[in-house]
Amino acid sequence: MYADHLVQPWYDRVLEELPEGPVLDVHTHIGDRDSVSATVEELLTAVDAARARALVFPLSEPDGYRAANAACLDAALRSDGRLTALARVVPDEVDGLEALLDAGARGIKLHLSSDELDLADPLLEPVFAIADERRLPVVVHAGPEVDSVRETVLETCTRRPGLRMVLAHCAMSDLGRLHRHVGDVPNLFFDTSWWTPAHLMALFRLVPPGRVLAASDLPYSTPVSWLMATARCAWQAGLDRDQVASVLGGQATRLLEGREPLDLGGPPEREARAVGPFLEVASTNLLAALEAMQRGLYPEVPLTVARHACDVPSDDPDAPVLASVLRLLDLYEEHRERLQRRNGFTPGWDLLSAASVVARTPAAPLP
Structure with a gap:
């Protein structure tokens, strides 16, 4: 997808330096909304180019997600393990969540802006309860247009220790204050799906490496492009090879399998090399x-x-x-x-x- 075939050598080079292990993109979409689109075939081609797997959920669907979630689940079930579906949830469709999970979905996506959700809405409480009970990842959109959700995030993670909340887009809506509280909530994570290296560098310098998960936000980027960017920024920030490998998929794989996350130490004290x-x-x-x-x-x-x-x-x-x-x-x-x-x-x-x-x-x- 896009110019992946030309970017590929830079992606391949960072993988050569890392211990062998799973590569997992925790944030991809299929569908045709928001002036962008991605087909299942495009996603699978992009994932294969990265020698990775991916979590997938629908793009925005103003008329609801029942059909779109079913399509994502079907795509995942037909993907030979390359894709894992998350259910995109709005309050009106919470009643169908457990059926999707029983059919093979392995987590939940909440989009606070395009679906006009309030993370503190009591109607979402059953979603958090299910995620807590089943130890599921809950990916929450935390892009630039979102108001602060840090109080609700901290309260929910504390009250529901079984769920694994993943704030998308480097949690840019809250990172400046939220990073000081990461040590209080071991079930809070951050994905790297944003297009400037400055945000990735901030994330790696402020948040323990075991809490950072690689993500592309396809079709806004691709696994080859943004997993390469994630790995390079992790390297520059001062992470070691095992920590970079964890970011690229080791930790996310543990979460997806319901296992306890690994503690990989604190964020690095300084960047590995000065930028001339x-x-x-x-x-x-x-x-x-x-x-x-x-x-x-x-x-x-x-x-x-x-x-x-x-x-x-x-x-x-x-x-x-x-x-x-x-x-x-x-x-x-x-x-x-x-x-x-x-x-x-x-x-x-x-x-x-x-x-x-x-x-x-x-x-x-x-x-």
Whole structure:
């Protein structure tokens, strides 16, 4: 999906350095809503490219989720173990949750904004009770448009110790205050599905590695692109190889199987390597370019500035990293006219996304 085949070497390289173990993307969708779409075939192709498995749930369905949840469950049951369905729940359909779980769904998704949910709504209490009893993951949307939910999150996790609450999108609505309380609630986790490396770096610097789960948010990204970004940011933040492997799927697999999570220690005290000035210039300008591309526009001046930042002498300590960034930019120029426009994104957006991540993560291995 998108330019995965061109980003693949950067993903493969980080996997080469890690101990063998499961890779699991905890946040993917199928459906056709919100100006984006993903088919089951696209999801399976993307998951296979990452040599991974994925949790899947429906995109927004204003008319309810009974049919969409059934479609996700059917896709999972036909996937030879590559997909596991979560049930997307709204208060009017709580009565059907246990049947979905009995049929093979292995968790719950709550989307606070597009489904207009209040996490403190008493009508959701049966959902939390079921998740507590069955030791299920509950993925909660915590994106930028969501008001703070930290008090409800902490109260629910304390009162329902069996559930495993996963705040999506780096919990950006609450991370600034919530991270200080993570030690009080061992059943609270965070997924990495957001498009800027700054948010991933903040998560890895503030939250114990055993609480972070890799996620792509397909179709907004793909497992190859964002699991690569997750692994590189974890490396740059100072995690060791076993901790990075846990983030990429080891811990999520334990949660999915109903086992106790592993305690992998506290967050690192410092980043593994300083980010040089030209890496900073390249990364920030590429993020500016990427924001335009996510709106279907072309990168223009920020891309030119990023290219200039890559032009350094061979004895510059960051020259190998900048050369890798430049290789991704060259791939964009070479292939952009042949890449399919998908979901309104400018073709090649994921090549610039990868380049911005590589520039911000000089400690991680390069292909």
